[in-house]
Amino acid sequence: MQVSRPDRLDESLIALRRILRATELFERDLATSAGLTPAQLRVLQIVDERESVTPKGLARQMGVSQATVTSLVDKLVARGLVERQPSSIDRRQTNVVITASGQARLKVAPDALQQRYVRAFEDLADWEQAQLVSSLERVAAILDAETIDASPVLTTGEIRPGGRLPESHN
């Protein structure tokens, strides 16, 4: 309501930027240490999380065009880290699946940042954990409210009425 302590706003924005910057810089390092580019690593991670993904699914989750995904998958296929498997139910579709070599590559590049977060989180007291979750979810709710709908990829067809994805993209 009232701005009791204006500096608090600044402090929270600064902290938010630090989070953003740290993760961004780290992702680049992580990728290069794995011998990949950031975009390629992201594809590999997503393909690993989900068992199999279509290029369209990748495009939607990454927020890029299908053409871009094609190019990225090409690179990963050339390195033997993923494979294209024609879908049996719909022959227009292609499933991208990770190879053993791709799995191995991911293990070479453990997400140290996430690990550090996990460790620190687990060291917190119960009430501190609860507070952190509550705060992060509050910020997330603020920031990704309608933002996702404005994504370049979704503008094609998917106009979700007012809601948001049912967490299907995790």
Place this chain on the structure above:
Amino acid sequence: MQVSRPDRLDESLIALRRILRATELFERDLATSAGLTPAQLRVLQIVDERESVTPKGLARQMGVSQATVTSLVDKLVARGLVERQPSSIDRRQTNVVITASGQARLKVAPDALQQRYVRAFEDLADWEQAQLVSSLERVAAILDAETIDASPVLTTGEIRPGGRLPESHN
């Protein structure tokens, strides 16, 4: 210490990813709506915040090489959004300053995401604001601890033992 509620960790990670994804997607939209690329917009924003910046300063703050900055500044100069001004104290240096046209371009692209955050933050009760700041700063402290030192620019030789930079590059 003990993992009282394991799902809390997942929940916080998911929230963190939502924050990351929302801001990333939004930045792209913001840039294109301003007729710029994300990288160019970031340069413009930094040059606007600080009165004048050297290419080296830009490179450090953005986490990219000087060559990249040269190329980005070239584009912005070609569009008349920034200018290069030779430094008077050190003729090796160049100061990049924003032009009136560049200022105008930034106004065309207000940071709606930040505005939304500001609005939501100000609507919070006093104790909620305090909790949010505390949580965000805690996460930021966890994530950007030594991360920044691992920036791609430094990866060439600098293996800093355990310390971290004294915040000199903010």
Place this chain on the structure above:
DNA sequence: AACTGAAACTTCAACATTCAAAGTAATTTT
């Protein structure tokens, strides 16, 4: 004053990302 080394920046060449537009093949709708 001349030499040397470092610093700031640019140029160059090579590759990665990204997308719109056009093209192909398969599916669905009419």
Place this chain on the structure above:
DNA sequence: AAAATTACTTTGAATGTTGAAGTTTCAGTT
């Protein structure tokens, strides 16, 4: 079956990114 739609790829063009090499300037040494 014809038309429209969907999934994906190809193509061409712009941008981003970097390491290496080059230029100019500065700072310190001799």
